[in-house]
Amino acid sequence: MARSKILVVDDERMIRWSIQQALSKDGHAVATVETGEEAVAQATDDTPDLVLLDITLPGIDGIEVLRRLKAHEPAITVVMVTATEELKTAVEAMRLGAYDYVSKPFDIDRLRVIVQNALDRHELSQEVEFHRKESVKKYGFHRIIGVSRKLKDVVEIARKVAKSEAATVLLQGESGTGKDLLAQAIHYESSRATRPFIPINCTALPEELLESELMGHEKGAFTDAKTTKKGLFEVAVGGTIFLDEIGDMKPGLQAKLLRFIEGKAFRRVGGHRDISVDVRIIAATNSNLAALVKSGQFREDLFFRLNVIPIHIPPLRERREDILPLAGHYLAEFSSDFKRDLRRFSERAKRQMLSHDWPGNVRELRNVIERAIILGAEGQVDTLDLPVAESRLDWGAYTAGSPDSAGGEASAEPVGDSPAGPPEGPGAVFILPPMGIVLEDVERDFIRQALEMTQGNQTKAAESLGLTRDALRYRMKKYGFLQ
Ligand SMILES: Nc1ncnc2c1ncn2[C@@H]1O[C@H](COP(=O)(O)OP(=O)(O)O)[C@@H](O)[C@H]1O
Ligand SMILES: [Mg+2]
Structure with missing residues (x-):
C-alpha cells in the first residue's frame, strides 16, 4: 500500500x-x-x-x-x-x-x-x-501556430466550441490546413478529454464496413458476424468521434448518421433495439459540402445538422503572415530532431516561402522544411526546393491588364523580348508581387514549362522563350535540367 x-x-x-x-x-x-x-x-x-x-x-x-x-x-x-x-x-x-x-x-x-x-x-x-x-500538452490548442487574424478567429471559435455542449462541429478546409490538429485540440481541451477520441476516415472503408464499424453488429447479422461487436459510437461514449472526409460518406449511411445525431441513439447492424449514447461528432471535409448538397451527393438535412457550428480554416496562401512563424517552428523542431545546426532562413529562402502558393498548405510547408534541413548545409537555410506555383506564372494574373495589378508601385519588367507572350493577353508585362519573387525560380520554371510544352524539343523550347538553342542549353545546365 x-x-x-x-x-x-x-x-x-x-x-x-x-x-x-x-x-x-x-x-x-x-x-x-x-x-x-x-x-x-x-x-x-x-x-x-x-x-x-x-x-x-x-x-x-x-x-x-x-x-x-x-x-x-x-x-x-x-x-x-x-x-x-x-x-x-x-x-x-x-x-x-x-x-x-x-x-x-x-x-x-x-x-x-x-x-x-x-x-x-x-x-x-x-x-x-x-x-x-x-494530453493537453500533447494535443492542445497551443500546438496551433499562426499569427494571422484569420487563424486566431478559428482558434477562438474552436476554444468556445470545446468548452460548450455542442454535439456536432463541422470543420472545412483544404487538405493540410490543420483539420486533424484542430479536432484533437477541441477534444482534448473539452470535458470529454478523459474519454476516447476516435478518428474515422469515411473514404477508407466501404459503406457496409463503415456502418458496422460505427454502429457495431449483432451476432449473426451477416456471415462474418460470429459474435456481437460494439461499434465505435459505443466505444466512444462520453468522448468524440472525428468523421474525416465526411463528403465521401454514402447516402445510406448519411441517413443513419442523421438519425443518430437527431436522436442520440442508433441500432447495431442486425439489432432491434436503440442504444443511446452521448458522443460529440466532429466532421471534417476538404470539399465544399454545400456544393455536394447542390449536386445531390450529400443530404441537405444532414448538412444542416452538421453545419450548426461551421469552422472554416483558410488556406495558407490566404494568411501569409503565418508562413514564417510556422517555418520558424519547423526549423527549430527539425534541426533538433535531426541534430542539425540550422538557425535561420536566408532572405532568399524567406522570399521563396512568402511568394509560394502552398497548394498543400501547412503539410507542404512542413515537408519542404524537413527536406531542406536534412539536405541543406549547416548554418542557414539558403534556398528551398519549391516549384514556382503555376498560378503565380499564370499569364492572366500577372499581366498589366489583370484587375488586381492596378497599383503603380510594383515594378514591372517585360519578360524576354520575343513574341512568346500569352496566347491572347496584351503585352506580357509581369507585376512583381509585394512580397517579391526569386527571379531565378521564375526563369527555371519557365524553362521547365517550355520543355514540357514542347515535349523536350530544345529548338522549339528555345524559340518559345526567345533564346538561342545554346542560350537555352546553358540555362538548362545551370538549373540542372541537363548534366
Ligand atoms: N496552424 C498550424 N500550426 C502547426 N502545425 C500545423 C498547423 N496547421 C497544420 N499543421 C500541421 O500540418 C500538418 C497537416 O495538418 P492536418 O491537421 O493533418 O491537416 P488536414 O487534416 O486539414 O489535412 C500536420 O503535421 C499538422 O500538425
Ligand atoms: Mg486530415
Whole structure:
C-alpha cells in the first residue's frame, strides 16, 4: 500500500490519537491538528491526500474549513467526521464536495475502509488528471501556430466550441490546413478529454464496413458476424468521434448518421433495439459540402445538422503572415530532431516561402522544411526546393491588364523580348508581387514549362522563350535540367 499523507482535524484528543494509531498502522503518514485555522494553514502549505475533518470545531467550523480547502485545491479529498445529530450538515458537506462522512462514535475498522476507498478514488482521479494534463500538452490548442487574424478567429471559435455542449462541429478546409490538429485540440481541451477520441476516415472503408464499424453488429447479422461487436459510437461514449472526409460518406449511411445525431441513439447492424449514447461528432471535409448538397451527393438535412457550428480554416496562401512563424517552428523542431545546426532562413529562402502558393498548405510547408534541413548545409537555410506555383506564372494574373495589378508601385519588367507572350493577353508585362519573387525560380520554371510544352524539343523550347538553342542549353545546365 502506498504511503499516503492524511491530515486529521479534531478538537478531541482521544479521537485524534485513536485515528492516528489505526491509520499509521496501515502505513500512512498521519498529521493531526486541533482547529480549523491550523487545518487550513497546514493543508494549503502542503496538500495532503486526504483530510479527515470534524464538523464541530472551536473556531471556524468544519463546513467552513471544507469550503476553504476546496477553494484552494478543488481536487482535495475530504471525509467528514460527524456526530449523529449533525446528519443534515453532513449532507451539506457532501454537496460542497466532501467525498464521504463517518458518524461518531465510529467503529475504527469501518473508518479504515472508508479512508482506503477515499484514497483509492483520490489516486484514480489524480491519475486521470495527470493523463488529461499530458494530453493537453500533447494535443492542445497551443500546438496551433499562426499569427494571422484569420487563424486566431478559428482558434477562438474552436476554444468556445470545446468548452460548450455542442454535439456536432463541422470543420472545412483544404487538405493540410490543420483539420486533424484542430479536432484533437477541441477534444482534448473539452470535458470529454478523459474519454476516447476516435478518428474515422469515411473514404477508407466501404459503406457496409463503415456502418458496422460505427454502429457495431449483432451476432449473426451477416456471415462474418460470429459474435456481437460494439461499434465505435459505443466505444466512444462520453468522448468524440472525428468523421474525416465526411463528403465521401454514402447516402445510406448519411441517413443513419442523421438519425443518430437527431436522436442520440442508433441500432447495431442486425439489432432491434436503440442504444443511446452521448458522443460529440466532429466532421471534417476538404470539399465544399454545400456544393455536394447542390449536386445531390450529400443530404441537405444532414448538412444542416452538421453545419450548426461551421469552422472554416483558410488556406495558407490566404494568411501569409503565418508562413514564417510556422517555418520558424519547423526549423527549430527539425534541426533538433535531426541534430542539425540550422538557425535561420536566408532572405532568399524567406522570399521563396512568402511568394509560394502552398497548394498543400501547412503539410507542404512542413515537408519542404524537413527536406531542406536534412539536405541543406549547416548554418542557414539558403534556398528551398519549391516549384514556382503555376498560378503565380499564370499569364492572366500577372499581366498589366489583370484587375488586381492596378497599383503603380510594383515594378514591372517585360519578360524576354520575343513574341512568346500569352496566347491572347496584351503585352506580357509581369507585376512583381509585394512580397517579391526569386527571379531565378521564375526563369527555371519557365524553362521547365517550355520543355514540357514542347515535349523536350530544345529548338522549339528555345524559340518559345526567345533564346538561342545554346542560350537555352546553358540555362538548362545551370538549373540542372541537363548534366
Ligand atoms: N496552424 C498550424 N500550426 C502547426 N502545425 C500545423 C498547423 N496547421 C497544420 N499543421 C500541421 O500540418 C500538418 C497537416 O495538418 P492536418 O491537421 O493533418 O491537416 P488536414 O487534416 O486539414 O489535412 C500536420 O503535421 C499538422 O500538425
Ligand atoms: Mg486530415
